[in-house]
Amino acid sequence: xxxxxxxxxxxxxxxxxxxxxxxxxxxxxxxxxxxxxxxxxxxxxxxxxxxxxxxxxxxxxxxxxxxxxxxxxxxxxxxxxxxxxxxxxxxxxxxxxxxxxxxxxxxxxxxxxxxxxxxxxxxxxxxxxxxxxxxxxxxxxxxxxxxxxxxxxxxxxxxxxxxxxxxxxxxxxxxxxxxxxxxxxxxxxxxxxxxxxxxxxxxxxxxxxxxxxxxxxxxxxxxxxxxxxxxxxxxxxxxxxxxxxxxxxxxxxxxxxxxxxxxxxxxxxxxxxxxxxxxxxxxxxxxxxxxxxxxxxxxxxxxxxxxxxxxxxxxxxxxxxxxxxxxxxxxxxxxxxxxxxxxxxxxxxxxxxxxxxxxxxxxxxxxxxxxxxxxxxxxxxxxxxxxxxxxxxxxxxxxxxxxxxxxxxxxxxxxxxxxxxxxxxxxxxxxxxxxxxxxxx
Amino acid sequence: xxxxxxxxxxxxxxxxxxxxxxxxxxxxxxxxxxxxxxxxxxxxxxxxxxxxxxxxxxxxxxxxxxxxxxxxxxxxxxxxxxxxxxxxxxxxxxxxxxxxxxxxxxxxxxxxxxxxxxxxxxxxxxxxxxxxxxxxxxxxxxxxxxxxxxxxxxxxxxxxxxxxxxxxxxxxxxxxxxxxxxxxxxxxxxxxxxxxxxxxxxxxxxxxxxxxxxxxxxxxxxxxxxxxxxxxxxxxxxxxxxxxxxxxxxxxx
Numbered sequence: 001x002x003x004x005x006x007x008x009x010x011x012x013x014x015x016x017x018x019x020x021x022x023x024x025x026x027x028x029x030x031x032x033x034x035x036x037x038x039x040x041x042x043x044x045x046x047x048x049x050x051x052x053x054x055x056x057x058x059x060x061x062x063x064x065x066x067x068x069x070x071x072x073x074x075x076x077x078x079x080x081x082x083x084x085x086x087x088x089x090x091x092x093x094x095x096x097x098x099x100x101x102x103x104x105x106x107x108x109x110x111x112x113x114x115x116x117x118x119x120x121x122x123x124x125x126x127x128x129x130x131x132x133x134x135x136x137x138x139x140x141x142x143x144x145x146x147x148x149x150x151x152x153x154x155x156x157x158x159x160x161x162x163x164x165x166x167x168x169x170x171x172x173x174x175x176x177x178x179x180x181x182x183x184x185x186x187x188x189x190x191x192x193x194x195x196x197x198x199x200x201x202x203x204x205x206x207x208x209x210x211x212x213x214x215x216x217x218x219x220x221x222x223x224x225x226x227x228x229x230x231x232x233x234x235x236x237x238x239x240x241x242x243x244x245x246x247x248x249x250x251x252x253x254x255x256x257x258x259x260x261x262x263x264x265x266x267x268x269x270x271x272x273x274x275x276x277x278x279x280x281x282x283x284x285x286x287x288x289x290x291x292x293x294x295x296x297x298x299x300x301x302x303x304x305x306x307x308x309x310x311x312x313x314x315x316x317x318x319x320x321x322x323x324x325x326x327x328x329x330x331x332x333x334x335x336x337x338x339x340x341x342x343x344x345x346x347x348x349x350x351x352x353x354x355x356x357x358x359x360x361x362x363x364x365x366x367x368x369x370x371x372x373x374x375x376x377x378x379x380x381x382x383x384x385x386x387x388x389x390x391x392x393x394x395x396x397x398x399x400x401x402x403x404x405x406x407x408x409x410x411x412x413x414x415x416x417x418x419x420x421x422x423x424x425x426x427x428x429x430x431x432x433x434x435x436x437x438x439x440x441x
Numbered sequence: 442x443x444x445x446x447x448x449x450x451x452x453x454x455x456x457x458x459x460x461x462x463x464x465x466x467x468x469x470x471x472x473x474x475x476x477x478x479x480x481x482x483x484x485x486x487x488x489x490x491x492x493x494x495x496x497x498x499x500x501x502x503x504x505x506x507x508x509x510x511x512x513x514x515x516x517x518x519x520x521x522x523x524x525x526x527x528x529x530x531x532x533x534x535x536x537x538x539x540x541x542x543x544x545x546x547x548x549x550x551x552x553x554x555x556x557x558x559x560x561x562x563x564x565x566x567x568x569x570x571x572x573x574x575x576x577x578x579x580x581x582x583x584x585x586x587x588x589x590x591x592x593x594x595x596x597x598x599x600x601x602x603x604x605x606x607x608x609x610x611x612x613x614x615x616x617x618x619x620x621x622x623x624x625x626x627x628x629x630x631x632x633x634x635x636x637x638x639x640x641x642x643x644x645x646x647x648x649x650x651x652x653x654x655x656x657x658x659x660x661x662x663x664x665x666x667x668x669x670x671x672x673x674x675x676x677x678x679x680x681x682x683x684x685x686x687x688x689x690x691x692x693x694x
Contacts, residue, residue, distance in 0.1 A: 387495075392532040395492050396546040396600060397520035406545055410536025410583065 052144025159190025255281025
């Protein structure tokens with residue numbers, strides 16, 4: 001183990017006070033957390049030899065300075081609530097500031113009557129134990145961050161549960177806003193979506209900072225799409241660039257279901273995101289798209305896995321990164337096709353656009369195929385903006401910086417155009433533009 | 442100084458290779474001039490050098506707009522000063538719609554902090570698209586991506602119409618066009634003709650000049666303007682062929 005002396009002791013104390021603060025919570029929940037915490041302590045920090053951490057700078061992973069029990073006292077709740085309104089049309093919303101609920105907008109009476117559950121995790125612990133016991137943190141963490149998933153389980157205090165019963169179709173998206181507020185705050189965003197047979201639902205999750213203070217975010221999102229269900233999910237990660245972020249996503253697609261995932265990744269000094277698309281039933285389809293814009297000092301490390309355990313299914317990955325200044329991205333993707341998953345179509349594409357000679361884009365595509373009748377491919381390209389493209393745009397009077405900016409927006413449009421909620425797509429465009437110009441939104 | 446696009450004893454090199462040799466010509470505002478000449482003779486080099494392409498080095502001579510040298514200006518400054526180049530091979534810009542592209546070019550012409558009036562912009566855009574017989578659905582398509590040759594050239598003329606330059610250089614605008622597309626593009630250029638525009642039309646074929654009738658014709662050979670004359674020169678060139686020009690060039694040298 002490489003943990004710094006003293007680190008374990010301080011985090012033990014932090015965990016004990018976390019457990020103590022849960023006095024009303026049921027015993028099974030506390031026991032679950034204690035197990036997770038022990039597992040966290042036992043797990044080694046990522047090792048140099050670990051293939052799942054290849055190219056990653058492991059030095060930035062020190063958590064000793066994090067405050068695991070931050071209690072925001074001078075919280076400007078109203079301004080955060082005002083900022084937690086990205087759309088005028090939503091089915092429900094929660095906003096959390098340093099894990100505390102600051103905004104609750106419940107689902108409509110009509111949806112509740114149909115059996116939709118839209119509640120915070122703290123409510124779910126009290127009222128929906130059965131669902132949590134079946135679905136909460138039940139996915140294996142296969143991409144290297146088991147330790148951080150355990151950290152999440154140990155400290156997670158809030159989040160959202162969205163349950164959509166059989167046949168229920170919900171038009172407007174649900175929103176979960178997660179704010180990191182205090183200095184060295186540790187936030188643990190959690191999102192659990194269970195879409196039953198032939199239901200349809202759309203959820204948006206934002207991860208944002210309200211200040212320039214450093215913080216830790218360690219989030220987990222699990223989406224379960226039942227038979228014929230349709231789940232559309234967008235994650236906007238726009239933390240400040242002092243933040244250390246871990247994000248673990250699992251998209252589980254049942255028979256004939258469809259899961260769409262869009263990620264907009266802009267923030268964090270160091271961000272590690274693991275995304276696992278799991279084809280569990282024949283005819284399922286999973287689309288996972290991501291865009292990232294990096295600038296000086298950032299490292300965005302994304303690992304993906306597409307697992308096909310059933311035949312006649314498709315999955316697509318499209319991850320696009322544009323790198324400014326001295327920044328770094330890692331994309332590592334693996335497609336795994338079981339012997340039984342015949343007639344699989346699985347694709348994986350990673351495109352990197354280097355805007356600076358000091359930028360570094362790493363790409364590790366991979367295939368592991370045991371079935372013999374499949375169509376699988378992966379492609380990775382890294383390129384720079386062509387001089388002739390810039391010349392063409394400048395010949396129209398567009399200054400060089402603005403031309404470069406426009407090319408990058410164009411590069412991202414392939415992802416942004418797939419975000420169904422137009423106000424959210426525009427908000428993402430605004431965030432990208434602000435970051436490109438070094439402005440704040 | 443009268444309003445004109447003026448090229449004075451211009452010499453242009455790419456690397457060590459001298460392409461444009463001591464060329465001079467003047468296009469007064471309000472006139473359309475044509476440059477004709479065989480392939481590889483330096484016509485496109487002249488166009489790109491005037492637009493300010495960094496690979497083309499002006500070793501001596503001058504290029505002036507309304508009496509002011511433009512050689513020290515950046516590419517985008519030349520454009521904002523009223524010079525337009527319609528490209529022979531327009532670039533594709535994935536993900537950037539035609540509307541947003543032209544808007545960015547128009548915004549670049551506004552003082553800092555000022556933004557284009559969107560409804561007025563779209564009104565103007567649609568009018569000019571109608572004039573050029575461009576389907577309005579085109580506004581949301583990415584610039585030149587997946588366009589046919591004719592669509593690309595029409596898109597160039599649309600940009601020209603929207604940016605309203607004082608001087609325009611049209612580099613082989615007829616290349617790759619069938620006769621219908623050629624007519625549409627020529628109609629567009631003719632519609633923009635007037636006292637406010639000086640144009641230099643570069644072409645290999647006389648065909649284009651049947652549709653865009655020039656005020657003067659210049660013949661280029663081996664980097665030099667070897668003959669200038671009235672529009673009939675184009676016809677003479679067509680009938681006598683470029684060997685005739687070779688002869689003239691030989692005599693001149």
